[in-house]
Amino acid sequence: MLATNAVTKISDANSELNRRVALLDETLLENERSGEALQDSEKRYRRLFESAKDGILILEADTGKIVDVNPFLLHLLGYSYEAVHGRRIWELGAFKDIAASKDAFKTLQDNDYIRYEDLPLETIGGQPIAVEFVSNVYLVDQTKVIQCNIRDITARKHAEDKQMESYRKIRELNRRLAEMEEAEKRNLAAILHDDFGQNLTSLSMSLNLTKLQLNGQTEEKTVSRLDDALSMVERLGDQLHTIISDLRPTVLDNFGIFAALKWYGQQCKLRTGVDVVISGEKLENRWPLQTEIIIYRIIQEAVNNSIKHADTSCVELSVSKGKMVRFTITDKGKGFDIDKKKINFDGRLCLGLAIMQERAESIEGSLTVKSATGKGTKIILEVPI
Ligand SMILES: Nc1ncnc2c1ncn2[C@@H]1O[C@H](COP(=O)(O)OP(=O)(O)O)[C@@H](O)[C@H]1O
Ligand SMILES: [Mg+2]
Structure with missing residues (x-):
């Protein structure tokens, strides 16, 4: 009876052991699987990082040290990985405008998110380039990092500059056109005043003189025609005056x-x-x-x-x-x-x-x-x- 009990106990312990071993196997397998999954996801992110068509720069937030940089940014700025990795961002000439001083870097450290729409950078050869710069601060294993995304907008800026230049030219043309128009109006006003105006005054004087020289025998019809002509000349004078004033408001000159x-x-x-x-x-x-x-x-x-x-x-x-x-x-x-x-x-x-x-x-x-x-x-x- 004792022996039977002992055998039963051993057999129970054995099956418990087997169960635990199976559980351990399963856990190990699970760990292996999740390790692979982690590696897979790391690989995927790495691929994204490597093939991104924007520059990506990862900095240690406390020190400003560059911990990673993607090939696109290296190519854009003309640096090798070795020349950049481990350096502080303000030590690189390319970033002298954002990180010229630790104060400027502090802005990146202190803000979870910063976006500069148009930042001047420089390639290693001194060629100026314009970029859009976005920085995000986040935690990786309790360590603060700053991720900077850098997009080359030099071509877009060139196109914009060209466009602004043509707007400037159009505006300049408009201004000159307005000046010419003003000069032309002044010219026309002078001609109307000096030539037409003088002739109209002479005409009015002649008509008045003719009227004075009429004698009592002149037909009534002729007198009334002469009066018509006189008032027509007066109306013409008024119209001329209005046109001249429109062209060149003399009241502006005088008052x-x-x-x-x-x-x-x-x-x-x-x-x-x-x-x-x-x-x-x-x-x-x-x-x-x-x-x-x-x-x-x-x-x-x-x-x-x-x-x-x-x-x-x-x-x-x-x-x-x-x-x-x-x-x-x-x-x-x-x-x-x-x-x-x-x-x-x-x-x-x-x-x-x-x-x-x-x-x-x-x-x-x-x-x-x-x-x-x-x-x-x-x-x-x-x-x-
Ligand atoms: N005082 C106003 N009241 C209503 N609409 C106006 C007024 N001023 C301008 N507009 C509108 O803006 C347009 C542009 O004005 P403007 O550049 O002077 O051109 P234009 O007078 O030659 O049409 C006008 O065609 C009109 O539709
Ligand atoms: Mg108008």
Whole structure:
């Protein structure tokens, strides 16, 4: 009986042992499998790192030491792995702008995420390149690392620079065009005044003289024709005066911008029926005439826009003086969606509005356009005194 018990116990212990061995085998197998899986995933990440078409740089966050760098970045900057690995980021000429000092590096250490849209780097040969630089700080086995992703944007920047250069040229052309237009208007005004105006005055004098020389026997028909001709000459004189003033507002030359704007407002009312109400500072100071002409043309375009597009019967124009002189042109008309009116260059507005903006900048001033559909339009022109 004792022997039977002993055999049973041994057999139980044996099967327990077998069970444990099987369990151990299974655990070992499991570990082996997860080890392989880990290796697989490491390999996959390594492949991504090696073949990425962006530069990747891994730094030790405490020391700034470069612990890893991918081939793309080495190729981009022209360094060998050995030349980079283990160095501090600020020791590499390529990064002198981001990591010139430990202070700059501290910014990377202190921020979990940083993005520089356009950072200048340099290849080992001194060739400048522009990059987008993103850094992320995270923990690997309780050690803080900084991962920097670096994208070469040199080609894109070149294209943008070229585009900006052509916008600049277009703006310069616009400015010259506006200047030429102004000179041409002045020319035409002078010709109309000196030639047409003089001849019209002579004609009027001759007609008046002829009328004086008529005697009582002249037919009534002839007298009335002469009167018709005289009043026609007078009307022509008025029309000529209006055209000349449009081309070259003499009131601007003689009395300055406030008077000229007032006169222009009256002209608008006469021609279109729209009230142009002017209020505010009379402006004793004068700018050089060329500047005043530019201010006048900008405001003229703003008022014209309100009359032409806003569908309103009143435009307000106010003048105030602080550090700058501010002209505000307001209508309560139908307004417009500024974003939709933006043309594709430089975020600038449509040609009329763009020219206003450029003219304002050409006299060191600024132009702000505020408008929304159904909410009217406000144009603010600020000019230094
Ligand atoms: N005061 C305004 N009220 C409503 N719409 C306006 C006003 N000013 C400008 N706009 C809109 O913006 C556009 C661009 O103006 P602008 O550049 O001066 O060009 P243009 O007057 O030659 O059409 C206008 O065609 C019009 O649709
Ligand atoms: Mg316009």
